[in-house]
Amino acid sequence: xxxxxxxxxxxxxxxxxxxxxxxxxxxxxxxxxxxxxxxxxxxxxxxxxxxxxxxxxxxxxxxxxxxxxxxxxxxxxxxxxxxxxxxxxxxxxxxxxxxxxxxxxxxxxxxxxxxxxxxxxxxxxxxxxxxxxxxxxxxxxxxxxxxxxxxxxxxxxxxxxxxxxxxxxxxxxxxxxxxxxxxxxxxxxxxxxxxxxxxxxxxxxxxxxxxxxxxxxxxxxxxxxxxxxxxxxxxxxxxxx
Amino acid sequence: xxxxxxxxxxxxxxxxxxxxxxxxxxxxxxxxxxxxxxxxxxxxxxxxxxxxxxxxxxxxxxxxxxxxxxxxxxxxxxxxxxxxxxxxxxxxxxxxxxxxxxxxxxxxxxxxxxxxxxxxxxxxxxxxxxxxxxxxxxxxxxxxxxxxxxxxxxxxxxxxxxxxxxxxxxxxxxxxxxxxxxxxxxxxxxxxxxxxxxxxxxxxxxxxxxxxxxxxxxxxxxxxxxxxxxxxxxxxxxxxx
Numbered sequence: 046x047x048x049x050x051x052x053x054x055x056x057x058x059x060x061x062x063x064x065x066x067x068x069x070x071x072x073x074x075x076x077x078x079x080x081x082x083x084x085x086x087x088x089x090x091x092x093x094x095x096x097x098x099x100x101x102x103x104x105x106x107x108x109x110x111x112x113x114x115x116x117x118x119x120x121x122x123x124x125x126x127x128x129x130x131x132x133x134x135x136x137x138x139x140x141x142x143x144x145x146x147x148x149x150x151x152x153x154x155x156x157x158x159x160x161x162x163x164x165x166x167x168x169x170x171x172x173x174x175x176x177x178x179x180x181x182x183x184x185x186x187x188x189x190x191x192x193x194x195x196x197x198x199x200x201x202x203x204x205x206x207x208x209x210x211x212x213x214x215x216x217x218x219x220x221x222x223x224x225x226x227x228x229x230x231x232x233x234x235x236x237x238x239x240x241x242x243x244x245x246x247x248x249x250x251x252x253x254x255x256x257x258x259x260x261x262x263x264x265x266x267x268x269x270x271x272x273x274x275x276x277x278x279x280x281x282x283x284x285x286x
Numbered sequence: 287x288x289x290x291x292x293x294x295x296x297x298x299x300x301x302x303x304x305x306x307x308x309x310x311x312x313x314x315x316x317x318x319x320x321x322x323x324x325x326x327x328x329x330x331x332x333x334x335x336x337x338x339x340x341x342x343x344x345x346x347x348x349x350x351x352x353x354x355x356x357x358x359x360x361x362x363x364x365x366x367x368x369x370x371x372x373x374x375x376x377x378x379x380x381x382x383x384x385x386x387x388x389x390x391x392x393x394x395x396x397x398x399x400x401x402x403x404x405x406x407x408x409x410x411x412x413x414x415x416x417x418x419x420x421x422x423x424x425x426x427x428x429x430x431x432x433x434x435x436x437x438x439x440x441x442x443x444x445x446x447x448x449x450x451x452x453x454x455x456x457x458x459x460x461x462x463x464x465x466x467x468x469x470x471x472x473x474x475x476x477x478x479x480x481x482x483x484x485x486x487x488x489x490x491x492x493x494x495x496x497x498x499x500x501x502x503x504x505x506x507x508x509x510x511x512x513x514x515x516x517x518x519x520x521x522x523x524x525x526x527x
Contacts, residue, residue, distance in 0.1 A: 053352025061342050068334060069310055076327045077318060086317045093309060101302050109386070111294020145350070147428040159420035160401055179400035180421075187388040187430045 049106055051099075058098035066091045115146060117185040118284045119210045120276070122194040123203060123255060124218035125247045126233060127225040129264045129272075133218060134194040136273035137280075144285060147189040151177065153196065165244040167199065174202040178209035185211055190284075198252040212284060216276060217258035221265065222247050290347055292340075299339035307332045356387060358426040359525045360451045361517070363435040364444060364496060365459035366488045367474060368466040370505045370513075374459060375435040377514035378521075385526060388430040392418065394437065406485040408440065415443040419450035426452055431525075439493040453525060457517060458499035462506065463488050 066087045073083040120137065122130040131152060138150045153162075160176045163169050174197065181191050191210075197203050207213045225247065226234045237245035244250040260279060262272045307328045314324040361378065363371040372393055379391045394403075401417045404410050415438065422432050438444050448454045466488065467475045478486035485491040501520060503513045 050352045050354050056352060057346055060346075061339070064338055064342060065306070065335060068338060069331060072327050072331050072334075073314060076323055076330075082317055086313050089317075090310060090313050093313075094306060097305055097309060098302070101305060105298055105301075111291045111297060113291050149424060149428060159417050159424070161404070161417070163402070176400050176402070180424075183390060183400070183421075183425075184428070187390060187425070187428065189428045189430070 049102070051103075054099050054102035054106075055095070057102060058095040061098055062091050062095055065094070115188045116212060116284060117147075117188055117190040118212035118214060118280060119181055119185070119190065119206075120192045120214050120216060120280065121197070121203070121206060122192075122216045122218055123197045123258075125220060125222060125225050125252055126196055126245070127228045127231070128218045128220035129262075129269060130194040130196075130218045132269045133216075133262065133272045133276070134192050136269055137276050138192045140273060140277045141190075141192065141280065144281075146285065147187070149184055149189050149191050151180065151191055151193040153194060156180070165250075170199065171202050171205065174205055175209075178206050181206070181210045196246050196252070198246045198250065200253045200255070203255060214260065214280070214283075215255055215258040216260045216262060217255045218262050218264060218272075224265065290343075292344075295340050295343035295347075296336070298343060299336040302339055303332050303336050306335070356429045357453060357525060358388075358429055358431040359453035359455060359521060360422055360426070360431065360447075361433045361455050361457060361521065362438070362444070362447060363433075363457045363459055364438045364499075366461055366463060366466050366493055367437055367486070368469045368472070369459045369461035370503075370510060371435040371437075371459045373510045374457075374503065374513045374517070375433050377510055378517050379433045381514060381518045382431075382433065382521065385522075387526065388428070390425055390430050390432050392421065392432055392434040394435060397421070406491075411440065412443050412446065415446055416450075419447050422447070422451045437487050437493070439487045439491065441494045441496070444496060455501065455521070455524075456496055456499040457501045457503060458496045459503050459505060459513075465506065 069090055070083045070087040073086055074080055077083065120134070122134045124130045131154075134150070134152070138148065141148055156177065160173070160180065162173050174195075177193070177195070181193070184191055197206075203215065207215070229235060233242065233245070234248065236242045237248040240249075242249075246252050260276060262275070264272070267275075310331055311324045311328040314327055315321055318324065361375070363375045365371045372395075375391070375393070379389065382389055397418065401414070401421065403414050415436075418434070418436070422434070425432055438447075444456065448456070470476060474483065474486070475489065477483045478489040481490075483490075487493050501517055503516070505513070508516075
């Protein structure tokens with residue numbers, strides 16, 4: 046949220062004066078046919094009215110009429126480990142920040158500093174999702190939109206989020222499990238296959254494909270940049286007017 | 287955050303026209319001494335300029351100059367169990383909401399739905415504080431101010447919060463331990479004395495009085511209402527101009 050400084054009101058007054066006085070001088074000239082007096086009247090008008098304009102602006106700062114709260118949205122990226130969620134979500138976040146709307150990035154990794162992930166069983170994951178839901182709600186209450194990336198493998202958990210938040214946009218980042226394994230630069234799939242990581246989505250735990258995703262990104266077909274452009278366009282069209 | 291609707295710009299244009307045309311008509315009358323023509327020019331001016339004013343407003347919506355981000359603050363209520371933190375913090379939150387600034391209430395009880403409190407040892411409490419600190423940071427990044435109430439018995443934990451957040455205002459809600467025990471409507475002091483609750487602040491765990499509290503509320507001397515007024519006054523003077 047911003048506040049309008051005194052200086053902004055003064056500069057607006059001067060900028061407005063330029064257009065307004067030009068109009069006045071023209072009108073007087075048309076009515077009276079005397080350019081000298083028209084210009085003189087313009088000069089007197091310009092100086093008095095900058096002050097009155099400034100006062101008018103300051104009064105309007107206190108009036109709420111016609112101010113609309115920005116509607117927050119929640120972009121929810123879901124997909125297999127290493128499907129490309131974080132990469133695309135980061136790009137989308139970067140693009141959306143330029144629009145100068147209140148916006149927060151929530152990634153499964155970073156959020157753990159705030160909300161500890163207590164375990165990886167089905168119940169633990171669902172409980173964790175509810176907590177994330179509370180965080181999004183808190184932000185939305187203050188007009189902050191969110192860009193979230195979580196594997197979020199269970200339909201039930203994604204449904205909880207959808208029910209908790211406003212303007213939910215599920216982005217399913219679709220990638221073949223074999224492709225993800227090939228991208229395995231962190232070695233997590235390797236470890237999971239060896240049984241060193243338990244309940245690993247795609248290996249030892251299920252990933253339930255979304256049935257109602259607003260956007261599906263097929264990472265075999267389009268690049269992260271193209272995907273981000275597509276998502277940003279969607280958000281702009283639906284939520285930023 | 288708000289956006290300015292088209293309607294607001296139009297109504298501002300009309301409201302401005304009232305003051306501006308009155309000025310113009312007066313100036314023309316002074317210069318030319320003819321009220322009939324002055325009024326006619328005024329009528330033509332009024333109609334053209336509402337439109338130009340509207341366009342001028344819409345252009346200025348896109349200009350960032352002179353817009354200042356609102357500085358968020360963090361009110362941090364600390365004190366013994368049942369000292370009156372929550373009561374006063376609730377009143378302060380209610381008052382501050384009228385100022386129409388982005389504001390969030392964080393109470394030790396309610397926040398557990400989002401950030402689970404894993405234990406009550408010194409380390410657990412400090413870890414919990416850090417998580418709360420992350421939450422406040424996230425909100426502050428989006429210009430949201432916070433009203434927090436936590437027993438927060440350790441100097442170290444309060445120091446962590448002070449270092450993590452901007453514009454921290456510690457409010458020490460001071461009450462005698464005997465007074466708190468008398469107020470024990472929840473029966474928690476009773477249980478703690480019997481040893482049924484472990485690490486209970488004031489009984490089986492220490493409360494380290496703040497040395498650098500910005501505001502000290504002596505609940506033996508002033509009422510919650512008076513305390514709230516005093517705190518709101520402080521916040522307005524320092525952070526809301």
